[in-house]
Amino acid sequence: MLRICAALAAALLIPGMASAKELKPKFGDIDGVYYTDVAENREACRQAVQRKIYLCSQNTSFVSNTEDRKYPGCLPIFRRQAGACADHFRSEAYKCQGSGSVRIADFTGFACTVTATVVEEGGEPERAPGIVPVDRTMQARTRANVRSGPGAGHARTGVLEAGERVQVTGEAGDWLRIAAPGGPAFIHSSLLVPPAATGGGNRAGRSDGACKAAEAAVGRISEAREAASRHDRLYNEAEARRDWKATNRQRAAFDAARRGFRAATDAAARAFEAAGRGFRAAWRNYKAATDAEFRDYKAAYKAATRDYRAAADADFRDHKAALEAASPDRWAAIRLAYRAASQPKTRAYIATTRSLWRDFQAARRVAERDLKAAVAGLCP
Numbered sequence: 001m002l003r004i005c006a007a008l009a010a011a012l013l014i015p016g017m018a019s020a021k022e023l024k025p026k027f028g029d030i031d032g033v034y035y036t037d038v039a040e041n042r043e044a045c046r047q048a049v050q051r052k053i054y055l056c057s058q059n060t061s062f063v064s065n066t067e068d069r070k071y072p073g074c075l076p077i078f079r080r081q082a083g084a085c086a087d088h089f090r091s092e093a094y095k096c097q098g099s100g101s102v103r104i105a106d107f108t109g110f111a112c113t114v115t116a117t118v119v120e121e122g123g124e125p126e127r128a129p130g131i132v133p134v135d136r137t138m139q140a141r142t143r144a145n146v147r148s149g150p151g152a153g154h155a156r157t158g159v160l161e162a163g164e165r166v167q168v169t170g171e172a173g174d175w176l177r178i179a180a181p182g183g184p185a186f187i188h189s190s191l192l193v194p195p196a197a198t199g200g201g202n203r204a205g206r207s208d209g210a211c212k213a214a215e216a217a218v219g220r221i222s223e224a225r226e227a228a229s230r231h232d233r234l235y236n237e238a239e240a241r242r243d244w245k246a247t248n249r250q251r252a253a254f255d256a257a258r259r260g261f262r263a264a265t266d267a268a269a270r271a272f273e274a275a276g277r278g279f280r281a282a283w284r285n286y287k288a289a290t291d292a293e294f295r296d297y298k299a300a301y302k303a304a305t306r307d308y309r310a311a312a313d314a315d316f317r318d319h320k321a322a323l324e325a326a327s328p329d330r331w332a333a334i335r336l337a338y339r340a341a342s343q344p345k346t347r348a349y350i351a352t353t354r355s356l357w358r359d360f361q362a363a364r365r366v367a368e369r370d371l372k373a374a375v376a377g378l379c380p
Contacts, residue, residue, distance in 0.1 A: 025082075046093070
């Protein structure tokens with residue numbers, strides 16, 4: 001008891017005592033890998049990158065369930081960081097197609113900072129990061145889902161009926177923590193109102209309309225993206241067959257599907273904007289995720305193109321010098337040697353860029369799934 005009191009007094013008198021600390025998930029940061037000559041280890045490099053991506057996807061909790069329960073607010077942070085980690089190693093994968101020494105960079109972005117309220121054994125558990133304590137009574141505007149954490153990705157643990165009163169104990173962005181007998185419970189702030197502001201039938205009707213509009217908008221985005229992916233795949237297959245008429249048709253269809261995707265995205269932005277504050281927050285999260293994925297894809301594509309052009313330019317310079325020094329009867333042989341040297345690099349470059357595109361499309365599917373889950377969390 002004396003030790004607890006001393007710790008409390010020190011925390012009050014000395015601001016630095018109640019210091020924040022940084023926590024890591026079970027695997028910590030994910031190390032990269034180095035090859036002195038990646039050309040001799042291409043398959044090993046690709047497999048290593050895939051293992052790193054798998055480790056990222058599993059690095060979403062602490063080593064023990066006890067820590068998971070003690071710091072529940074860290075788990076959604078780790079999940080977001082795991083996605084960034086996987087994107088990082090996908091963007092590094094093109095290096096496996098290079099030559100010479102190569103370093104697949106480490107990912108050091110795993111961290112969750114918490115502030116201890118009481119540091120001695122027997123004190124209160126530390127607060128989850130990002131949760132501001134409050135104390136007020138509110139009631140459900142309409143029938144609403146209750147979740148185990150502040151986000152639509154957390155498990156649903158119960159339901160509040162329209163008009164049911166709850167005690168709000170904390171705020172985490174757009175989510176509110178409520179007092180519940182079964183453990184941590186969170187609900188989106190748009191679904192609670194002060195007790196005096198009882199929601200009527202018209203309010204619930206508008207909520208139903210917003211839900212239907214948001215769900216339909218997400219469905220149209222997914223359909224348009226899948227159409228673009230399908231025509232891109234058919235284009236590649238036609239190109240492999242050297243069916244140039246089919247490639248032209250599929251390219252035109254792909255461009256049309258891409259325009260359809262942009263139109264669906266613009267329409268969804270308007271639908272989510274009109275639906276209300278919670279929907280606007282969900283759309284902002286979706287746009288932030290997809291914009292980050294596009295930036296990573298573009299950066300990886302540019303890097304792969306830069307490396308390919310550098311290698312192709314080196315081949316051209318070498319063979320141009322040989323052509324200028326050779327007699328006419330050797331020109332054909334040197335040209336053939338140039339094509340033989342360039343074709344593997346071209347094939348590797350095409351394979352790399354297509355792999356980057358597939359990974360980018362997979363990341364968009366995940367973002368759409370998360371947006372759909374956010375809508376489910378907002379809707380009764």
